[in-house]
Amino acid sequence: MKKFNIFLGILTLFALSSSTFAQSDPKSDKIIKASQDKFNSLADVTAEFTYTLTSPDLKKPVVKKGKVTLKKSKYMIIFPDEEMYCNGKYTWVLMKSDTEILKSDFDPKEDLSPDRLYKMYEKDVKSAFNGEEAGANKVTLFAKNDDGDIWKTLLWINIESKLIQKAIMYARNGSQYTYEMTNIRVNTGVLDGVFTLDEKKYVDQDWILTNQSEK
Numbered sequence: 614m615k616k617f618n619i620f621l622g623i624l625t626l627f628a629l630s631s632s633t634f635a636q637s638d639p640k641s642d643k644i645i646k647a648s649q650d651k652f653n654s655l656a657d658v659t660a661e662f663t664y665t666l667t668s669p670d671l672k673k674p675v676v677k678k679g680k681v682t683l684k685k686s687k688y689m690i691i692f693p694d695e696e697m698y699c700n701g702k703y704t705w706v707l708m709k710s711d712t713e714i715l716k717s718d719f720d721p722k723e724d725l726s727p728d729r730l731y732k733m734y735e736k737d738v739k740s741a742f743n744g745e746e747a748g749a750n751k752v753t754l755f756a757k758n759d760d761g762d763i764w765k766t767l768l769w770i771n772i773e774s775k776l777i778q779k780a781i782m783y784a785r786n787g788s789q790y791t792y793e794m795t796n797i798r799v800n801t802g803v804l805d806g807v808f809t810l811d812e813k814k815y816v817d818q819d820w821i822l823t824n825q826s827e828k
Contacts, residue, residue, distance in 0.1 A: 660680070667791075739755050
């Protein structure tokens with residue numbers, strides 16, 4: 614489902630690692646490691662973002678605006694037409710056009726999460742430093758193999774905050790996924806309750822709840 618590709622990209626922006634980049638530029642490795650350390654030191658992160666998809670199959674780009682909130686393994690991603698919540702135990706996906714909610718058990722080994730994505734980047738990419746641009750360090754990540762959809766990612770990591778402010782992901786089919794982050798805020802005291810969906814509220818409004826949880 615395309616919506617999960619979007620969610621994955623958003624989480625990826627906050628989930629870069631670090632220690633074992635094959636054939637990496639030492640400077641890019643240092644920059645990414647500093648970004649990872651900064652993210653790990655934060656209690657929570659919220660940001661607004663613009664997602665843009667260009668593709669040979671599309672006549673014009675698809676542009677969506679949203680908001681992401683992260684707190685360790687918990688996350689909430691909001692688009693006007695769909696939302697995703699994870700409280701570390703369950704994951705909910707709201708599909709507003711269908712007035713349907715998909716609920717499933719959260720599996721840290723299988724589901725999307727910043728913690729899982731850190732591990733993915735440890736061994737699956739090599740990196741290169743491309744200089745400074747508009748107050749950010751520009752870094753390129755290259756996939757080591759042909760298994761994934763994304764073969765290259767450009768990152769702009771803010772020099773002062775050490776957090777990613779922009780990314781462009783290049784897919785093997787010619788598509789490009791651009792994420793631009795704005796209004797990034799950290800350590801604002803996000804409460805754990807925001808990551809748990811109030812199922813009853815939606816069921817009372819005649820939403821369909823498809824419960825795939827085994828717990």
